[in-house]
Structures are given as C-alpha cells and as structure tokens.
Amino acid sequence: MDSLYSTMNQHIKGKHLSFEERVIIQLRLKDGWSLDVCSNRATTAGEFASSRDVVCTKTLYNYVDQGLLGIYNYDLPEKLKRNTKLHRIRKNKKKLGRSIEERPKEINKRNEFDHWECDLVLGHKTKDDEVLLTLSERMSREFFIIRIPDKTSVSVMQAFKELQRQYSEHWNxxxxxxxxxxxxxFADLSNLEKASNTLFYYAHPYTSCDKGTVERHNGLIRRFIPKGEAIANYSLQDIIDIETWCNSLPRKILAYHTPDEIFERELDLIYQAA
Structure with a gap:
C-alpha cells in the first residue's frame, strides 16, 4: 500500500484524483475500508471539496484494474473473494423453538430498530479454547462481540444474562x-422469554442466509482472527479493538454513516422516551 505515495502525482486522463483525494483514500485503505467507503464517506464528511466532481466508485475500481493508483486487487479486502452461492433450505434437524417463518415480515425490511441476529465464532475448535458470541442489530448493523469460555449453552446463557443486566430496564x-x-x-435462549418480552426465532437448518447480517460481520472478524487460530491467543483488548473497528466502519447501506452513529441515535430516542 505504501507504493501509492510514489504515484500520488500521476495524471489520469479524463477525471483525476487530487493529491488530497489520493492521501485520504490511501489512509482509509490502510484502515481496511473498501474503495467505495473511502470515497463516499470522505464526501459525506466533507473531506473532498464540494465544488469539484469526485471520482465515482466504479471509476476507482477501473483505476485499480488499470494499475493507475499503485494498488492492486489483492490489496482490496473483499473484491477477490466474492462469489454467488446457492442456498437451500435443508430439513431433518431438531427445532429448538419458534421458527423464523413465524417472525413478522416487517422485520425483513430493516426499518425498525431492536431486531438482532446471533451466532458463535470458533477459533481452534478445541474444548479448551474460548469462543466469541456475536450479535448484530439488523437496522443499524451495530455489532457486539462477547468472549465466552466455551460453546456450551450454559456459557451462552450466562453471556445473555450479563447483557440483560447491562441494559436493565431498557432491555425490552x-x-x-x-x-x-x-x-x-442456543438451546436455552428461549428461557429468556420468561423473564423479558424478547422473542427468539430459530433459522432454518443449514441456512446461514437467514441471519446474513451477523454472518457478514463474522467475516469481518476473520480479517483479524483467521479460521483455525485460537481465540485464547487474543487479549480482551484485541477483541474490543475488533468490535470498535467494525462499528466505526462507514457503510454504503447506511448512507456512509457508521453503525455506532445509528445505534447511538436510536439509544438516545429510547432513553429520552423513558
């Protein structure tokens, strides 16, 4: 990525990037942002001059393909691993509770705050390794990473009880x-319904797309903790830093705001109404 400095002043026919734009993009790429987020977040935040046309995302990717920015496709975090998968709903697996088919269809629109998806991220897959419990809010894309001792239902339940205590009267x-x-x-989670108004829904067997938001965020964790690497090798501060990075990453679907910005806005509305 440092090679971008050597091409800062290289002229590109037609539209071109200013020195300032090149610096901004280079710095944001080092933070793990995509080209689209680099450009549009900078525009939203007013880092690019509003008086001139900013190079669009497609053009930026074309510049990379043409070798005009001093960076390459393998420098981009997602471009080389995107593919299309067929999803099938497979049966013959036990049901632990209320099916996702019973979940209100309005939740699919992501217009309402307070609907979450939950999963586990494993490390070395040994009994003595720790596990990450992950939760993502569907509208804001806020992401929680909670370190737990193992993947037992007891540890998962204990983590949820602690989270419930943290948000206390605002949990519901x-x-x-x-x-x-x-x-x-996750077998015991439905027991939380007895102590709160939270409703738990279980996805179709072997259908990760039913909770694609948290699955997508789990993929972001893998940028920092590769598959097969023990979670225990990472400190609590490492986990906090990963969570902070995820929630500080501007998203196109959020009009280039960050999950933290949307989440804090929604929390303010809830606290003010209390």
Missing part, C-alpha cells in the same frame, strides 16, 4: 427479537 426496548440458528449452544 433494545432487544425485541433475536434470530439465531439451531445449534445446541
């Missing part, structure tokens, strides 16, 4: 529904 307003899979580690 912030966590209206939680969607997860049919893994045995």
């Amino acid at each position: 307003d912030i966590f209206k529904t939680i969607t997860t899979d049919n893994g045995s580690e």
Whole structure:
C-alpha cells in the first residue's frame, strides 16, 4: 500500500484524483475500508471539496484494474473473494423453538430498530479454547462481540444474562427479537422469554442466509482472527479493538454513516422516551 505515495502525482486522463483525494483514500485503505467507503464517506464528511466532481466508485475500481493508483486487487479486502452461492433450505434437524417463518415480515425490511441476529465464532475448535458470541442489530448493523469460555449453552446463557443486566430496564426496548440458528449452544435462549418480552426465532437448518447480517460481520472478524487460530491467543483488548473497528466502519447501506452513529441515535430516542 505504501507504493501509492510514489504515484500520488500521476495524471489520469479524463477525471483525476487530487493529491488530497489520493492521501485520504490511501489512509482509509490502510484502515481496511473498501474503495467505495473511502470515497463516499470522505464526501459525506466533507473531506473532498464540494465544488469539484469526485471520482465515482466504479471509476476507482477501473483505476485499480488499470494499475493507475499503485494498488492492486489483492490489496482490496473483499473484491477477490466474492462469489454467488446457492442456498437451500435443508430439513431433518431438531427445532429448538419458534421458527423464523413465524417472525413478522416487517422485520425483513430493516426499518425498525431492536431486531438482532446471533451466532458463535470458533477459533481452534478445541474444548479448551474460548469462543466469541456475536450479535448484530439488523437496522443499524451495530455489532457486539462477547468472549465466552466455551460453546456450551450454559456459557451462552450466562453471556445473555450479563447483557440483560447491562441494559436493565431498557432491555425490552433494545432487544425485541433475536434470530439465531439451531445449534445446541442456543438451546436455552428461549428461557429468556420468561423473564423479558424478547422473542427468539430459530433459522432454518443449514441456512446461514437467514441471519446474513451477523454472518457478514463474522467475516469481518476473520480479517483479524483467521479460521483455525485460537481465540485464547487474543487479549480482551484485541477483541474490543475488533468490535470498535467494525462499528466505526462507514457503510454504503447506511448512507456512509457508521453503525455506532445509528445505534447511538436510536439509544438516545429510547432513553429520552423513558
């Protein structure tokens, strides 16, 4: 990525990037942002001059393909691993509770805050390794990473009880529904319904796309903790830093705002109404 400095002043026919634009993009790429986010977040934040046309995302990717920016496709975090997968709903797996088919269709639109997805991220897959419990709010894309001792239902339940204590009287307003899979580690979650108004829904067997938001965020974790690497090798501060990075990453679907910005806005509305 440092090679971008050597091409800062290289002229590109037609539209071209200013020195300032090149610096901004180079710095943001080092933070793990995509080209689209680099350009549009900078525009939203007023880092690019409003009086001139900013090079569009497609043009930026064309510049990379043409070798005009001093960076390459393998420098871009997602471009080389995108593919299309066929998803099938497979049967013959136990049901732990309320099916996702019973979940209100309005939740699919992501217009309402307080609907979450939940999953686990494993490291070395040994009994003595720790596990990451992950939750993502569907509208804001806020992402929680909670370190737990193992993948047992007891550890998962304990983490949720701690989270419930943290948000105390606002729990029901912030966590209206939680969607997860049919893994045995989530077998006891429906018991939380007895102590709150939160409703739990279980995805179709072997259908990760039913909770695509949290799956997508789990993929972001893998930028920092590769598959097969022990979670125990990472400190609590490492996990906090990963969570902070995820929630500070501007998203195109959020008009280049960050999950933290949307999440804090929604929390303010809930606290003010209390």
